[in-house]
Amino acid sequence: MDHASVLALFDRDLREGARPDGPGARVERTGGVVRQTAPEHGWNGVLWSALDETDADAAIAEQVAHFTALGREFEWKLYGHDRPADLGQRLAAAGFAPEPEETLMVGEITDLRLDTGTPEGVRVVPVTDRAGAELVADVHEKAFGADASRLRRQLLARLSVDPGTVVAVVxxxxxxxxGAARMEPVPGTPFTGLWGGGTVPAWRGRGVYRALVAHRARVAADRGHRYLQVDASDRSRPVLERLGFAPLTTTTPYVYVPAR
Structure with a gap:
């Protein structure tokens, strides 16, 4: 895999050419920024930017004003190769809080080692309804120690309105x-995003995460996609590397919470 070419393709198809990711969301380009504005329970934020030292601060201020007027918390998704080089510092100075850095990893499906089996006594089943969404949210809260109310609402909305935009499994x-995970195919591109893969603490290290990756990879291949993309934590990166994924750059969410 040509890492530079795939990263350029990723930027073009999934960031600059982003599509709305759920019901009620819209993607807009304003100046040198591509952002998504969504309902309160959806993902709001900046996906891509083409800025330099002369216009970055004004662009940041514009996005803060836009989302604050809507009363929306939002995220500026900063990648390691974004410019200007001090964009993260500028975001912090404007009131954004950085979350833990992750690694953008991409794997070409035909090159991945997907012969891993499902752990004994475990089965991977598709999520299609409210009961399944509740199971996904339950795993999320146990695996990540985070509230899953927003995830629950997002998943239910997508399953109800446009189920083709998400594949969820438990x-x-x-x-x-x-364990639970989601997959979001991006129509018209070779990419499928893997999201939310998590295992409850008592089952870690037993192959559940690998089985969830392999299951989604097979579904993506059946749908004609070529690449899988993951924002990997330090915990999942070694597993993904063993499966054949390659790190392309880093990604850090910078979150802005408007004053109430």
Missing amino acids: ALAGGEPV
Whole structure:
């Protein structure tokens, strides 16, 4: 895989040419910024920018004003190769708070090692309804120690309005949810995004995460996609590298919360 070419393709198709990711969302280009504005329970933020030292601060101020007027918390998704080089410092100075850095990893499906089996006693099942969405949210809260109310609402909305935009799965050991994950195919591009892969603490290190990646990779291949994309944490990066994913750059969410 030509890393530079794939990164350029990623920027073009998934960032500069981004499509709305859920019901009620719209993607807009304003100046040198591509942003998504969505309902309160959706993802609001900046996906791509082409800025330099002369216009970055004004662009940041414009986005703050836009989302603050809507009462929306939003995220500026900063990648390691974005410019200007001090964009993260400028965001922090404007009141954004950085979350933990992740690694953008991409794998060409035909090159991945997907012969990993499902752990004994575990089955991976598709999520299609409210009950399944509740299982995904339950795993999310246990795996990441974070509130899953927004995820629950987003997933239910997408399954109800446009189920083709998301593939969600849950790993069950007996009737107990022990892992869950989502996949978001991007129509008209070779990419499919893998999101939210998590395993409850008692089941980590037993192959559940690998099984969830392999399952989604097979679904993506059946749909004609070529690449899988993941924003990997330090915990998941080693597993993904063993499966054949390559790191392309870093990504850091900078979050702005308007004053109430």
